[in-house]
Amino acid sequence: MVQPGSRIANETKSIAVVHRHALIREGIARILQEASFHIVGQEYSSGNLLQLLTNHKPDIMLLDWEIPEVNPTTIHKLIEKCPQVKIVILTEPHSTEAFLPAMQAGAGGYLSVNLSPQECVQALHALARGDIIVSQEMVKGVKGELAATQPTRSKDDISDREREVLQMVSRGATNREIAQRLIVSEHTVKVHLRNILNKLTLRNRQQIAAYAVQEGLVIDVKSEDSSHLST
Secondary structure (H helix, E strand, C coil), rough: CCCCCCCCCCCCCCCEEEEECCCHHHHHHHHHHHHCCEEEECCCCCCCHHHHHHHHCEEEEEHHHECCCCHHHHHHHEEEEEEEEEEEEEECCCCCCCHHHHHHCCCCCEEECCCCCCHHHHHHHHHHHHCEEEEHHHHHHHHHHHHHCCCCCCCCCCCCHHHHHHHHHHHHCHHHHHHHHHCHHHHHHHHHHHHHHHCCCCHHHHHCCCCHHHHCEEEEECCCCCCCCCC
Protein backbone atom coordinates (compact mmCIF):
# COMPACT_ATOMS: atom_id res chain seq x y z
CA MET A 1 0.00 0.00 0.00
CA VAL A 2 1.11 3.57 -0.70
CA GLN A 3 1.72 5.51 2.48
CA PRO A 4 0.13 8.91 3.21
CA GLY A 5 2.01 11.85 1.80
CA SER A 6 3.41 10.06 -1.23
CA ARG A 7 2.69 11.17 -4.80
CA ILE A 8 0.72 9.16 -7.32
CA ALA A 9 2.47 8.90 -10.69
CA ASN A 10 4.41 12.04 -9.68
CA GLU A 11 1.23 14.11 -9.79
CA THR A 12 -0.89 15.63 -7.06
CA LYS A 13 -4.45 14.41 -7.48
CA SER A 14 -7.21 17.00 -7.15
CA ILE A 15 -10.22 16.16 -4.99
CA ALA A 16 -13.62 17.71 -4.34
CA VAL A 17 -15.20 16.84 -0.99
CA VAL A 18 -18.99 16.81 -0.77
CA HIS A 19 -20.52 16.11 2.63
CA ARG A 20 -23.54 17.55 4.44
CA HIS A 21 -21.70 17.91 7.77
CA ALA A 22 -19.07 20.67 7.93
CA LEU A 23 -17.01 18.94 10.64
CA ILE A 24 -16.63 15.76 8.60
CA ARG A 25 -16.20 17.62 5.31
CA GLU A 26 -13.46 19.89 6.59
CA GLY A 27 -11.81 17.05 8.51
CA ILE A 28 -11.57 14.96 5.34
CA ALA A 29 -10.19 17.94 3.43
CA ARG A 30 -7.52 18.57 6.06
CA ILE A 31 -6.45 14.91 6.16
CA LEU A 32 -6.14 14.71 2.39
CA GLN A 33 -4.25 17.99 2.13
CA GLU A 34 -1.71 16.66 4.62
CA ALA A 35 -1.38 13.59 2.39
CA SER A 36 -0.45 15.79 -0.63
CA PHE A 37 -3.83 15.72 -2.33
CA HIS A 38 -5.08 19.02 -3.72
CA ILE A 39 -8.52 20.05 -2.45
CA VAL A 40 -10.18 22.06 -5.22
CA GLY A 41 -13.61 22.53 -3.68
CA GLN A 42 -16.07 21.62 -0.96
CA GLU A 43 -19.87 21.37 -1.06
CA TYR A 44 -22.62 20.40 1.36
CA SER A 45 -25.61 19.93 -0.98
CA SER A 46 -26.44 18.51 -4.41
CA GLY A 47 -27.37 21.86 -5.92
CA ASN A 48 -23.93 22.99 -7.07
CA LEU A 49 -22.25 19.69 -7.93
CA LEU A 50 -22.27 20.21 -11.69
CA GLN A 51 -20.87 23.70 -11.25
CA LEU A 52 -18.18 22.36 -8.93
CA LEU A 53 -17.11 19.84 -11.57
CA THR A 54 -17.22 22.35 -14.41
CA ASN A 55 -15.21 24.97 -12.56
CA HIS A 56 -12.56 22.75 -10.98
CA LYS A 57 -12.53 19.45 -12.93
CA PRO A 58 -11.32 17.33 -9.98
CA ASP A 59 -9.76 13.92 -10.51
CA ILE A 60 -11.78 12.50 -7.61
CA MET A 61 -15.05 13.48 -5.95
CA LEU A 62 -15.91 12.15 -2.49
CA LEU A 63 -19.70 12.21 -2.35
CA ASP A 64 -21.90 11.79 0.73
CA TRP A 65 -24.67 9.39 -0.27
CA GLU A 66 -26.99 10.72 2.44
CA ILE A 67 -27.26 14.20 0.89
CA PRO A 68 -30.84 14.76 -0.30
CA GLU A 69 -31.31 14.24 -4.05
CA VAL A 70 -28.01 12.36 -4.42
CA ASN A 71 -28.80 9.12 -6.25
CA PRO A 72 -27.59 6.99 -9.18
CA THR A 73 -28.96 9.55 -11.65
CA THR A 74 -26.77 12.18 -9.96
CA ILE A 75 -23.68 10.03 -10.46
CA HIS A 76 -24.55 9.41 -14.10
CA LYS A 77 -25.02 13.13 -14.77
CA LEU A 78 -21.76 14.06 -13.05
CA ILE A 79 -19.75 11.52 -15.03
CA GLU A 80 -21.48 12.55 -18.25
CA LYS A 81 -20.49 16.16 -17.54
CA CYS A 82 -16.95 15.33 -16.45
CA PRO A 83 -15.95 11.85 -17.74
CA GLN A 84 -12.50 11.86 -16.12
CA VAL A 85 -13.80 12.24 -12.56
CA LYS A 86 -13.77 9.20 -10.27
CA ILE A 87 -16.68 9.35 -7.86
CA VAL A 88 -16.36 7.67 -4.48
CA ILE A 89 -19.47 7.21 -2.38
CA LEU A 90 -19.15 7.93 1.35
CA THR A 91 -21.76 6.23 3.47
CA GLU A 92 -22.52 4.92 6.93
CA PRO A 93 -20.87 1.65 8.01
CA HIS A 94 -22.68 -1.54 7.00
CA SER A 95 -24.90 0.44 4.60
CA THR A 96 -24.69 -1.61 1.42
CA GLU A 97 -28.08 -1.20 -0.24
CA ALA A 98 -26.85 1.59 -2.52
CA PHE A 99 -23.72 -0.22 -3.67
CA LEU A 100 -25.04 -1.91 -6.81
CA PRO A 101 -27.06 1.11 -8.06
CA ALA A 102 -24.08 3.41 -7.43
CA MET A 103 -21.59 1.14 -9.20
CA GLN A 104 -23.95 0.58 -12.13
CA ALA A 105 -24.19 4.37 -12.44
CA GLY A 106 -20.40 4.57 -12.73
CA ALA A 107 -19.03 5.12 -9.21
CA GLY A 108 -15.44 3.98 -8.68
CA GLY A 109 -15.59 3.34 -4.95
CA TYR A 110 -17.83 2.77 -1.94
CA LEU A 111 -16.33 3.72 1.42
CA SER A 112 -17.46 3.75 5.02
CA VAL A 113 -16.97 6.94 7.02
CA ASN A 114 -15.49 4.69 9.71
CA LEU A 115 -12.21 4.48 7.82
CA SER A 116 -9.15 5.75 9.63
CA PRO A 117 -7.33 8.68 7.98
CA GLN A 118 -4.49 6.41 6.81
CA GLU A 119 -6.92 3.89 5.33
CA CYS A 120 -8.78 6.64 3.50
CA VAL A 121 -5.55 7.95 1.97
CA GLN A 122 -4.44 4.45 0.98
CA ALA A 123 -7.83 3.80 -0.63
CA LEU A 124 -7.65 6.97 -2.71
CA HIS A 125 -4.13 6.11 -3.84
CA ALA A 126 -5.46 2.73 -4.99
CA LEU A 127 -8.38 4.44 -6.75
CA ALA A 128 -5.99 6.77 -8.57
CA ARG A 129 -4.03 3.73 -9.78
CA GLY A 130 -7.23 2.39 -11.35
CA ASP A 131 -8.58 0.06 -8.67
CA ILE A 132 -12.20 -0.15 -7.57
CA ILE A 133 -12.26 0.42 -3.81
CA VAL A 134 -14.75 -0.93 -1.26
CA SER A 135 -14.53 -0.78 2.54
CA GLN A 136 -13.77 -4.22 3.95
CA GLU A 137 -16.58 -4.09 6.50
CA MET A 138 -19.04 -3.62 3.63
CA VAL A 139 -17.75 -6.36 1.36
CA LYS A 140 -19.60 -9.20 3.12
CA GLY A 141 -22.90 -7.34 2.95
CA VAL A 142 -22.33 -6.38 -0.67
CA LYS A 143 -21.59 -9.99 -1.61
CA GLY A 144 -24.75 -11.10 0.16
CA GLU A 145 -26.88 -8.61 -1.75
CA LEU A 146 -25.29 -9.57 -5.04
CA ALA A 147 -25.90 -13.24 -4.34
CA ALA A 148 -29.55 -12.49 -3.55
CA THR A 149 -30.19 -10.36 -6.63
CA GLN A 150 -28.06 -11.98 -9.32
CA PRO A 151 -28.04 -15.51 -10.77
CA THR A 152 -25.16 -17.81 -9.89
CA ARG A 153 -22.32 -17.41 -12.37
CA SER A 154 -19.30 -19.60 -12.86
CA LYS A 155 -15.79 -18.59 -13.90
CA ASP A 156 -15.08 -22.15 -15.08
CA ASP A 157 -15.61 -21.28 -18.75
CA ILE A 158 -13.46 -18.13 -18.61
CA SER A 159 -10.06 -18.53 -20.27
CA ASP A 160 -6.87 -17.26 -18.64
CA ARG A 161 -6.70 -14.35 -21.09
CA GLU A 162 -10.34 -13.46 -20.51
CA ARG A 163 -9.65 -13.53 -16.78
CA GLU A 164 -6.85 -11.01 -17.30
CA VAL A 165 -9.21 -8.76 -19.25
CA LEU A 166 -11.89 -9.14 -16.57
CA GLN A 167 -9.48 -8.08 -13.83
CA MET A 168 -8.26 -5.06 -15.78
CA VAL A 169 -11.79 -3.95 -16.64
CA SER A 170 -12.74 -4.28 -12.97
CA ARG A 171 -9.90 -1.88 -12.16
CA GLY A 172 -11.20 0.74 -14.58
CA ALA A 173 -8.86 0.11 -17.55
CA THR A 174 -10.04 1.22 -20.99
CA ASN A 175 -9.97 -1.04 -24.04
CA ARG A 176 -6.92 0.84 -25.32
CA GLU A 177 -5.07 0.43 -22.00
CA ILE A 178 -5.88 -3.28 -21.92
CA ALA A 179 -4.69 -3.69 -25.52
CA GLN A 180 -1.40 -1.95 -24.73
CA ARG A 181 -0.88 -4.05 -21.61
CA LEU A 182 -1.61 -7.36 -23.35
CA ILE A 183 0.05 -6.34 -26.65
CA VAL A 184 -3.07 -7.09 -28.69
CA SER A 185 -5.44 -5.03 -30.83
CA GLU A 186 -8.41 -3.14 -29.38
CA HIS A 187 -10.62 -5.35 -31.56
CA THR A 188 -9.25 -8.41 -29.79
CA VAL A 189 -10.00 -6.81 -26.43
CA LYS A 190 -13.57 -6.14 -27.54
CA VAL A 191 -13.95 -9.79 -28.54
CA HIS A 192 -12.66 -10.94 -25.14
CA LEU A 193 -14.98 -8.48 -23.41
CA ARG A 194 -17.99 -9.68 -25.39
CA ASN A 195 -17.15 -13.28 -24.50
CA ILE A 196 -16.88 -12.39 -20.81
CA LEU A 197 -20.24 -10.62 -20.83
CA ASN A 198 -21.90 -13.53 -22.61
CA LYS A 199 -20.37 -16.24 -20.41
CA LEU A 200 -21.19 -14.45 -17.15
CA THR A 201 -24.56 -13.09 -18.38
CA LEU A 202 -23.51 -9.54 -17.62
CA ARG A 203 -24.57 -6.46 -19.57
CA ASN A 204 -21.89 -3.79 -19.13
CA ARG A 205 -18.67 -2.70 -17.39
CA GLN A 206 -20.54 -1.57 -14.30
CA GLN A 207 -21.91 -5.07 -13.79
CA ILE A 208 -18.39 -6.38 -14.28
CA ALA A 209 -17.34 -4.09 -11.43
CA ALA A 210 -20.08 -5.50 -9.20
CA TYR A 211 -19.10 -9.03 -10.19
CA ALA A 212 -15.49 -8.19 -9.32
CA VAL A 213 -16.56 -7.39 -5.76
CA GLN A 214 -18.47 -10.65 -5.51
CA GLU A 215 -15.42 -12.60 -6.65
CA GLY A 216 -12.87 -10.69 -4.57
CA LEU A 217 -11.19 -8.92 -7.48
CA VAL A 218 -11.34 -5.43 -5.96
CA ILE A 219 -9.31 -3.63 -3.31
CA ASP A 220 -10.74 -4.29 0.15
CA VAL A 221 -10.11 -1.24 2.31
CA LYS A 222 -9.83 -2.07 6.02
CA SER A 223 -11.77 0.07 8.45
CA GLU A 224 -11.90 0.59 12.19
CA ASP A 225 -15.22 0.99 13.94
CA SER A 226 -13.61 3.26 16.50
CA SER A 227 -11.95 5.50 13.90
CA HIS A 228 -13.67 8.26 12.01
CA LEU A 229 -12.52 10.55 9.25
CA SER A 230 -13.31 13.64 11.27
CA THR A 231 -10.93 12.69 14.10
